[in-house]
Amino acid sequence: MTAIDSYVRELDRRLHGPRRRKADLIVEVRDGLRDAADAVLADSPEVGPAEAERQAVEEFGPVPALAPEFQTELAVAQAWRTAWVFAIALPLVMAVTTLMWRGGGTSIEPGPAYLDVARATDLFLVAASVSFAVALLALRLLARRATSPVALVRAVGGAALVTVLAMMGSGVFLTMGAPGAGTSLWGALVGGLPTLPGYGLLLYLGVRCLRLTRPRRPGAGRPSRRPAPVPSA
Template sequence: MDGVTAIDSYVRELDRRLHGPRRRKADMIVEVRDGLRDAADAVRAESGVSPAEAERQAVEEFGPVPAVAPDFQTELAVTQAWRTAWVFAIALPLVMAVTTLMWRAGSTGVAPSPGYRDLARATDVFLIAASVGFAVLLLALHWFARRSASPVLIVRVVGAAAVATVLAMMGSGLFLTMGAPTGGTSLWGALVGGLPTLPGYALLLYLGARCLRLTRPRGPGAGRPSRRPAPVPSA
């Protein structure tokens, strides 16, 4: 079949409107294209119409892109939230373990001040609580997606919690570095010293911000998450 077919045009428009994890989005597009081609083949076998007409009928039966895109967008948003929650649930305990080992390795026996000790303990408690919280959000994604409730709110909560957690970690790290008992440093010194950790923080911040971006209202040419349940992605 020469030129752009009805299925090709439909799939391109759907691809343009959807935003989210690339691999899952690519899988969706392939599934839609294959499903439409199978439907067109069935129409041809049943009615004997031309290939172009069979594709047109298959596309029409599947539904207009503005009507089907929200459900696909919801699934993409849930996939992003699922991955983000998993990363945070696993990464936060690792961050606490690594910082504890670094602290012990660099300790000179100088006793920290009570305020410094309280902040360090509060940071550890926060990391543990946040890790548990993200694990709970994973369960919430399961619960919402398997029932009649929309998971979009949980996706937004995951995104907001991720952004807030990263900002809290960065702030705590600056204060702990500036007030280190072995010799504190200025704010500028703490910022420069924290440059090696910036890529990791940037990645975590990006994951949270993307959850929020995928659920925000878009223009008329883009998909918006629907309020329908979405499948739960696998770990």
């Protein structure tokens, strides 16, 4: 295994995040190292290919020092993806639930508590959707300048978890208290099984943001506190 192959393999082992963005980073590093090695060979013909690669790797910097910078970029990419999905999904959830409510409506008037929870849920979804849209803007405009992009990534992950749990809780309550079609807690949970894959995906995205920014075992690198470039969607 060449010096470049060994370096790239170690970097790949240390990094975690969106698969496509990680693969792009690895390719960029490999190409940069090869270009650097070619430059060494061009400037010093007496140097062999193996030594040129070793020098290129040495000049690039040790993996433990650079991996946190790349890890931060991957974490920001995950936050971008999460905020984008939530900003799109929440309005769709509101539209679908509204159509279901109108299609399955009854002549029975809902109680005050039921109406309060329904309105609060709608307002929460609107506020959450706007917040995730603002997060997208912040990730695009401020991540390069922020003192800690990691804090922004964690905020997106935490907001995602709170949003999903709130949606699940309100959904159970509204199902149990639906006018003329209320059910028990067990019935509401069983009836909500078809929505679990969607909720599971949203929960995964939030957890992923938090996991990519948590400290790792010694030698595995830690997320950088310095600004990192924000990837495209």
